[in-house]
Each structure stands twice: as C-alpha cells, then as structure tokens.
Amino acid sequence: MFELFARGDGGTGRRGALAAACAVAVLAGAGGCGEDGSGGGDGRAAKSPAPAATAPSAGAAPSGGLTEAQLTEAALTEGERAGVHTVSEYVLDGPHSDMYTADPAVCQPLVSLAGDVSGHEPTAQVQRKTDILDDMRGVTVDVTLRSYPGDGAAEVMRALGKAGTECAGGFTEERALVRAGYEKTEPAALPPFADEADEAEAYRFTIRDVKDELKLYEYLTVLRSGSTTLAFRAESLGTEDFGGVPQEVMDAQWKKFRAAAG
Known part of the structure; x- marks a missing residue:
C-alpha cells in the first residue's frame, strides 16, 4: 500500500504525496497525471546577487570549498532541537534531489539545486531535515x-535570482510521472541575520495539487x-499558508555554521 503522506526520502511532505498519488492513479489505469502552472510574481528577494568578483566575507571558505567533514561540523545534528523542531538525517535520498526538474x-x-540538474556541481554537501514530532501537518524543513x-x-545565487525574475509567468515542477503547477512565485521575507551573509534570496510558492x-x-x-550556500525549503501537508521557513530553524543553523566557519 502506498503511503500518501510519506516523508524524508527526497519526496518529503507534499512532494512525496504527489508522487505516491500519481503512482496509485497509474496502477489503477487512470489517465494522465499533472497540470500546468500559470501566473506568478517577480520572485526576487530584497537582496540582489553580488558580482562574481566580489570578495567573500571574513569567514569565507577556501577557493576549493569546504569539505564534507567541515560541512558536517557546521550542520545541525540528529536529535538537536530548534524550537519545536527536531533535527534528523535523511536515510535515503535527501531533499532538492536530481529527480526534480x-x-x-x-x-x-x-x-x-542538486548538482546533476542545476549545472553547478558542489564539492561537498550535507543534508538535514527538521520536523515537529507527532504532528503530521506540521512544517517540515529541508x-x-x-x-x-x-x-x-x-x-x-545568480541563477536563482534569474529564475525568480524569468519564471514570473509560472512554471511546472516535474518528478517522474508527477507534474505540479507553480501558480505563483513571489518574494518572501529574509531572516534578520541575512545582512551577515554575502547574498540571500527568499521565495513563497503557491502550488496546485495534482488534481x-x-x-x-x-x-x-x-x-x-x-x-x-545554505538552503532551507519548508513545506506542510496542510493547505493553510504557514508564513515562511520557521525562524528558529534558520537561526539555529546559521549560528552553528558561523561558529564553525569562524
């Protein structure tokens, strides 16, 4: 039996539900599964990407990038708490995988932003997720x-900013047999510590389900x-707008990253 609300394997939250629901439809002999996106805002956050020649901050990584061991030291750890959120590691595929185009x-x-589909291959990456335990409709953060x-x-960051501008007319997310329409993309509030970073972008997506x-x-x-780069993607199985990436999660990760980088 398919678990329509599976989490934690690269198809977390809504994305896992979309994939499973479509698979059920295909096995049942149903027709096509998906819809097209339309509409959208300019998608840009308040802070614009800096030119490539801009010097990095004092805590910047070497030209070759941080190693996986260094990123692991800078990342949230399994069992750590960030407000009401509990941190865990991905058992299978992590978020933002190469299955999403x-x-x-x-x-x-x-x-x-996975290297295989973004065109920008990282030297190392570490992925975590946070959940509100015992709350199926709570916000999950990748x-x-x-x-x-x-x-x-x-x-x-330049590619992200360009996408926010050029995709204002809407676009479609594709994963295997599932197509989800992004109805609207618009700027979201940046975290208070964004001025400490070299660049920052934040977006809010309004998405139609597969039906x-x-x-x-x-x-x-x-x-x-x-x-x-530090990427936070928040989603919920509920239909209410939950207001953004939980601040306590971003605060906890940024604080730990800065301490390790410094």
Missing part, C-alpha cells in the same frame, strides 16, 4: 549545506557565505 529549464533553481569551487556559489483541487504553499530561503 522544471519546465522551462530556467526555473530549475526554484525546484532543485536544510542543505553545499560548498562550491571558485565562484560556484555566487553563480548559483488541481487544492492550493499548497512552500517557502525557499537560500543564503551564501563565501563559497557555501
């Missing part, structure tokens, strides 16, 4: 730290510090 392709950074060689991290019956919400915040 966008149509048109310029929108890819809004869907997944947290990914990635380090890049050279100007790779700055290039990622085109419900509106769902996701939030994405990405920050760059030197050659490292």
Whole structure:
C-alpha cells in the first residue's frame, strides 16, 4: 500500500504525496497525471546577487570549498532541537534531489539545486531535515549545506535570482510521472541575520495539487557565505499558508555554521 503522506526520502511532505498519488492513479489505469502552472510574481528577494568578483566575507571558505567533514561540523545534528523542531538525517535520498526538474529549464533553481540538474556541481554537501514530532501537518524543513569551487556559489545565487525574475509567468515542477503547477512565485521575507551573509534570496510558492483541487504553499530561503550556500525549503501537508521557513530553524543553523566557519 502506498503511503500518501510519506516523508524524508527526497519526496518529503507534499512532494512525496504527489508522487505516491500519481503512482496509485497509474496502477489503477487512470489517465494522465499533472497540470500546468500559470501566473506568478517577480520572485526576487530584497537582496540582489553580488558580482562574481566580489570578495567573500571574513569567514569565507577556501577557493576549493569546504569539505564534507567541515560541512558536517557546521550542520545541525540528529536529535538537536530548534524550537519545536527536531533535527534528523535523511536515510535515503535527501531533499532538492536530481529527480526534480522544471519546465522551462530556467526555473530549475526554484525546484532543485542538486548538482546533476542545476549545472553547478558542489564539492561537498550535507543534508538535514527538521520536523515537529507527532504532528503530521506540521512544517517540515529541508536544510542543505553545499560548498562550491571558485565562484560556484555566487553563480548559483545568480541563477536563482534569474529564475525568480524569468519564471514570473509560472512554471511546472516535474518528478517522474508527477507534474505540479507553480501558480505563483513571489518574494518572501529574509531572516534578520541575512545582512551577515554575502547574498540571500527568499521565495513563497503557491502550488496546485495534482488534481488541481487544492492550493499548497512552500517557502525557499537560500543564503551564501563565501563559497557555501545554505538552503532551507519548508513545506506542510496542510493547505493553510504557514508564513515562511520557521525562524528558529534558520537561526539555529546559521549560528552553528558561523561558529564553525569562524
């Protein structure tokens, strides 16, 4: 039996539900599964990407990027608490995987920043998730730290900003047999510590479910510090707008990252 609300394997929360629901439809002999996106805002956060030549901050990574061991030290650890959220590690695939692509392709950074599909291969990455235990409809946050060689991290941020601008007319997220329509993309509030980062982008997504019956919400915040990016993607199985990536999760991860980088 398919678990329509599976979490934690690269198809977390809404994405896992979409994939499972579509698989059930296919096995049952149903027709096509998906819908097209339309509409959208400009998708840009208040802080614009810096040119590639901009010098990194004092705590910046070396030109080759942080190693996996260094990222692990800087990442939240399993069992750690961030407010009401509990941190865990992904057993199988992590979030933002190479199974997620966008149509048109310029929108890819809004869907997944995985190296295989984003065109920007990191030298190392560490992924975590946070959940509110015993609350199926609570907000889940996918947290990914990635380090890049050279100007790779700055290039990622430029691609993300370009996607936020050029995908204002809407786009489609594709994963296996599932197609989800992003109805609207608009800027979201940056965390208070964003000024400490070299660059920051934040977005709010309004998404239609595969049956085109419900509106769902996701939030994405990405920050760059030197050659490292910190990405937070928040989602919920509920249909109410939960207001953004939980601040306590971003605060806890940023504080730990800065302490390790410093």
